[in-house]
Amino acid sequence: MVRFTALLMVLVLAASALAGAQSTGTPTLVIKRAGSRAIERAPEANFTGDVRVERLYDAIDPSHASGGFVTFAPGARTAWHSHPGGQILLVTAGTGRVQLWDQAIQEIGPGDVVTIPAWTKHWHGASPRASMTHLGITEQRDGTAVQWMEKVSDEQYNGVLSSPQQQPHTPAQAVQAEQTAPASNRQQGTTRPSGELQPRIAPGLATLTDDVLYGDVWTRPELSPRDRSLVTVSVLIATGRTAQLAGHLGRALTNGVKPSEASGVLAHLAIYCGWPSAVSALEVYDQVYKARTVDTASLGAVSPRLPAPGSEAERARATRAELEAVAPKFVQLTNDVVFDDLWRRPDLSARDRSLVTIAALAAMGDDDQLDVYLRRGVESGLTRAQIAEALTHLGFYAGWPKATTALAAVTKTLGK
Incomplete structure (x- = not known):
């Protein structure tokens, strides 16, 4: 039955799928017999x-x-x-x-x-x-x-x-059940985020990994898993930590980051972190894409450019005023390539580019550059709370001092 x-x-x-199809010529009935x-x-x-x-x-x-x-x-x-x-x-x-x-x-x-x-x-x-x-x-x-x-x-x-009686009925209940369960129960699961080596070599690190980083921080609703993955991948590329990149790139794709968006992050960070950082990550991307059978031919699809933000004219004017007398070519590249080309590419939204840039600058300690990108992020749809949560998340991947300094810049630029 x-x-x-x-x-x-x-x-x-199958019938509903075929209902909208437009037939060409005489319709053909297809029967696949039992x-x-x-x-x-x-x-x-x-x-x-x-x-x-x-x-x-x-x-x-x-x-x-x-x-x-x-x-x-x-x-x-x-x-x-x-x-x-x-x-x-x-x-x-x-x-x-x-x-x-x-x-x-x-x-x-x-x-x-x-x-x-x-x-x-x-x-x-x-x-x-x-x-x-x-x-x-x-x-x-x-x-x-x-x-x-x-x-x-x-x-x-x-x-x-x-058991069916123990299963949470909503995502919120699932998160609450995970967060309130004893640590010993969570560690009995099929896969501990800390893996096999951490509990054996550094059990204190394993506890932080399982109970704090993945048991708490990654599940916080203040920032979506997709956005957390964008932050994490950006930090790993910016700091050259490619040994950890494969797992987190895979996690990003699972969390909803599209391959075109992941590749867009790599191109974007070539500008902000330098070509060696981006090129060093290429082999990891290639391995992950092959394992997931990503159609890399589709990554080069051309789409209309995104509109420039309202503040762009003022930013370009300020850049010329500050640097053109010293480095006119740099100003031309900044305005024409970085902002009029890279920032308007459709493989990443302006919001996501802002998030990726803020994460990369904070991870590299370039906090004096954060002001313009914090303002641009808010203009593009990021909230102050999301930026603060992203930098809190970043503390586990770039280190507490980098996150602390970046959060001070947020307070200075966006207020308390």
Whole structure:
């Protein structure tokens, strides 16, 4: 009965997708008979264990949705992955498991419908002792349906299981449950942010990482996870700490930063942090993009430029007045390349460029340059509270002295 319901759901979605299509010539009826569809083994690179896929339908323009049945043998599961357009799972048989990154594992069974938000890192599969079949409906964005990541380890798969009675019903409840749970309970989760080395070598550092940085700061609602990722990636590029960049760039993509935006950050910081800092991060970007099968050909798409802010004419005039007599070429590059080209590129909004610039300048200790960008940030839509929270977050990645000095500049420019 559940499988019939799933098939009916597929038909309804497929019919609605085709309803808006404009036919050319004589319409053609396509029927894929039961038993005629190929059942393929899922690729080992992206799955663990025996997994079989029965593709029901592919995305047909103007629809961006595709669907299929996936059957997992006991213990089998996907790798960690995310979907740019999100995904819906309808369990038709057996018992399964699903988990979002940094959250408890949830058990699912026949009739359960699981909605996975866009760009959210997760995995799903069968329970250890029972197989599971689900219908998966996946939305594409810019031609990409899924971005694959690392495999789910046995330790992660066998982590803490949340019962239905213990599951929070809203995101706010989920955050509250995480923040109020004893530290010992959070450390029993499938993946501790501190990893394996910190608890063994520096347990005090591991406690700060798990309970303060990720258990508190990253979950604070004053700044979105996406914005926190922009700040973190900017700091790591600005300070040349590429060893930590791969994980945080991946986290940024999971948190909703688009690949075009992430690449825009790199180009932007070449100007503000210097070419060596940006070029040093290229290989890390390449590795992350390849792991997530990012279509790099789409990164060069040309779009209309953004409008200049209202304060731009005054800024250009002030720059000429201060520096033109000494360095006329520098003034020309500043006005024509930095502000009339870079700041008007559409791969980053003016708000995001302001956030990235403030984070990079603070991380490098260039606080005497912050005034103009703090004002520009507010003009572009950043609030004083968001800027203060971004610099609080930055303290963990650039150091407390840098954050303290930058916050003093905020007080001087924007007031208390």
